[in-house]
Amino acid sequence: MRLLTHNMLSCNIKGVTNGFPLIIEAEKVLEKPVDLNPDFLRNMFHKVEWKALVDAAKSLGYSELPESVDPAMLESPEFLHRFHHALLELHLEEGALVCPETGRKFPVNKGIPNMLLHEDEV
């Protein structure tokens, strides 16, 4: 699972008001290089919750993202490269996602988070 998906994903348990961001417990992290597309990054920049991305990247062991950003930084190729690396190239392969409110664990196996809820959580 890429951090792009992590940044979109929130906890879906009934009654949880603030299920975002899910805390990452990483056991195995992979890096899969993909082509950089500046247009896509500029498009996604406004949708990404920056703080959640920085924290998620840190929990995967990548801490080169700046803490605060503004759209002007999108012009810098170096920033774009880091953004791209964190958003699309880091993969959480094994581990778990933890709901910040209830502490419920969603296991991640082979890069696929199991988001199935139990019947009493729907």
Next chain:
Amino acid sequence: MASRPELQAPPEIFYDDTEARKYTSSSRIIDIQARLSERALELLALPDDGIPRLLLDIGCGSGLSGETLSENGHVWVGLDISQSMLNIALEREAEGDLLLGDMGQGLGLRPGVIDGAISISAVQWLCNADKSSHEPRLRLKAFFGSLYRCLARGARAVFQVYPESIAQRELILSSAMRAGFAGGVVVDYPHSSKSRKEYLVLTCGPPSISTAVPKGKGDDGESSSDESSGDDENRTVSISDRHRPRKKQKLNKRGKGREWVLKKKEQMRRKGNVVPPDSKFTARKRKARF
């Protein structure tokens, strides 16, 4: 034709390893899936500016539909309830991220982040209650409600569906409308029974010009032979065959009558069989109270 998969078992059980394997080995299934997802992407009507969009593939299964999205340069996230199908997707090295989840429980996604959603032959599963806790109406509501939230303003969602009946289509459509979607059903090849395909085209937000439902293919009697020429066993019955009159039935309503019985008895006598003599009762109808 085999009966509908929805009637056989819940999706997480029906799509087991053997069923999932078909999605890599059968070129026919692969071909159909690719064609359906291409059409769905076309109906999604994303702006043609070459910028990759973040799309959602609901019921992505083995990632066949996602492959079409990747080929068109988009980034996608897939959701499916069957682990076996997702394993196949991993095997096929699907480029999108995969999630194991149940769409009937709602999509746990942040509001307004997704640029479009497609779903190939999945939404009709929501109409079934596979567990005692399942209530199709509530599951459809949870699904469409959460989908509406996570889509960006003006984004579209295209679902290819196989509704079992008119009532099922109504149920799906009314749930979508109640969640706030505008749109309707696009039917490709409405005159053909096999290549007829229904697409639910929904737009997030109030009705406007952009929410006008596009026209289906083959709407004006155009035949689908050019489309389905590839698969011979899938050839549909042409209309002239269907309307050919049945063979004339010799039996009329009143039964065979006295003359017929007398003629038959005469024939049997000539053959030398023992036949009761003719009388005023021969071939007479019994009274109703008998």
